[in-house]
Amino acid sequence: MDLIFAEATPSGRGGVSVVRLSGDGARSVAERLAGPLPKPRHAYLRDIADGEGVLDRALVMWFEAGRSFTGEEVVEIHLHGAPVIVRRLGQVLRSHGLRLAEAGEFTKRAFLNGKMDLSEVEGLGDLLAAETESQRLAALRMSHGELARKADGWRSLLIRAGALVESSVDFADEEVPEEVPGEVFDLLEAFKAELDMQIGGYAAAERIRNGFEVAVIGPPNAGKSSLINRIARREVALVSDIAGTTRDIIELRLDLRGLAVTLLDTAGLRDAQDELESRGIDRARQRAQAADLRLHLSPEGKADSSLWQDGDLLVVSKADLQGACDGLSVSSVTGAGIDQVLDKLFDSLSRKAAGAALVSHERQLNALMTARSAIEDVHGIDAELLAEAIRQASSSLDHLLGRIGAEDYLDVIFTSFCIGK
Secondary structure, eight states, rough: OOOEEOSSSSSSSSSEEEEESSSHHHHHHHHHHHHHOSTTOOOOOEEEEETTEEEEEEEEEEETTTSOOOOOOOOEEHHHEHHOOOOOOOOHHHHHHHHHTTTTHHHHHHHHTTTHHHHHHHHHHHHOOOOHHHHHHHEEEEEEEHHHHHHHHHHHHHHHHHHHHHHHHEEEEEEEETHHHHHHHHHHHHHHHHHHHHHTHHHHHHHHHHHHHEEEOOTTTHHHHHHHHHTTTTTOOOOOOOOOOOOOOEEEEEETTEEEEEEOOOOOOSOOOOHHHHHHHHHHHHHHHSSSSEEEETOOEEEOOOTTTOOOOEEEEEEEHSSSSSSSSOOOOOOTTHHHOOOOOOOOHHHHHTTSSSOSSSHHHHHHHHHHHTTTSTTTTTTHHHHHHHHHHHHHHHHHHHSSSHHHHHHHHTTTTTTTO
C-alpha cells in the first residue's frame, strides 16, 4: 500500500498538532527528517529538518508493523499547533513520496490488516460522532469488540450443532446416540433466542445512536415556539401573537440527561387558512405521528386525540396566566415547570431506551435477520439440508463482522470518517 500521512488532530491553531504516517518505510522517512529513532513506542524529542533548516522541535515516536493501530509501520510527529508548521511538513512529506490519506484510510487499513472487525469500525465511527453520554457508552462497547465477542459465542453454538449434524450424516449407517438430534435443536433454539434479543432491542439502540424525536404539538398560539426558545435559551423559533406564524418544522437538538433528543416545533393544528398553512399542518401531523413521543401543549390542557399515543405527555402552557392546575404545566415567561417537563420527558424516553441491543446499524440488523431466517423452520428436515442451513447462518455471522462480503459497505462506512482517522 502507499505510504500515507495526515493530520490526526483538528486543523487550525492549537497547542499540539499530530501528524501520522502509515505504511512500509514510515520510520525511514521520519529518520530522514528527525534523526535516529532506536526503539519503538518511545517518544523522542527531535528537531524536524527540511532542506532549508529546522522546521520545528517535536516529539516523534514509531510503532513497528503488527503493533500499531493500522497494523503497518506507523510514525507520529507531535508538532507545535501552528497551521503553517503542519502545512510545511506536509510539503516535505510529499517530496519524500507520501500522499495525503483519504477520509478514514487509517481505520480502513486497520480493518484490512485484521486489527479490527467491521462492527468495531462502525463502533469507532459512532464514538467519533457521539454527542451524548448514552451514545458514547454504546459506541464504546461496540468499538471494544463486545458485539464481536457475542458473535463468537453464537458461532460456538452453530459449530457444535453443525458438528453433531455432520456426524449423523457421515455415520448414518452406524449407531448414533439418540440425544444428538435433541441437542442440535436445543443449540439452535438457544442461538435463535440470542438473536431475537438483539433484533428486538435494535430499535432502542438505533434511537440512542441517532437520537430521539419529540414533537411539540398543539393549537396556534399555544406557546410551542416560546417553549422551544426557553429550553434553548435563545431565539430558535419566531414568536408572534399572529396565529399560524410557524409554517415549517423547526428542530432543536439537545442533550437530555445523556440522551440525544431533537425537539420539533410544529405548525399549530387547526383548520388551515391558506394553502401554505395547510401544507405546514400536514407536515406537522406526519412528523408528529413518526416521532418517538409527542408533547401535547395547550392553555386548556387538551391533547389532540388523533395523534395521541401511549407515553405521550400532556402539558398546560402559559401557567403564569392560568394559575394552579393539575398535572404538568409550564410558563415560558418565568420558566416555571420546564424542569419537571424535561424530567418527565427523560423518564419516558429512558423507558423506550431500556433493553437496547448492541446492534444499532441496519447492516448489522440485516445480517442477524438473515442468520435467524436460515434456521427458522428446521424441524423435521433432512440432515443434509439442516447442515446447509447451519452453514448459511454461520456465513451471516461472517457478514456481520465483515469477514466476507464487506466490499459493498466499505466506501460508505469509511467516507463517514474524518481525514486523519
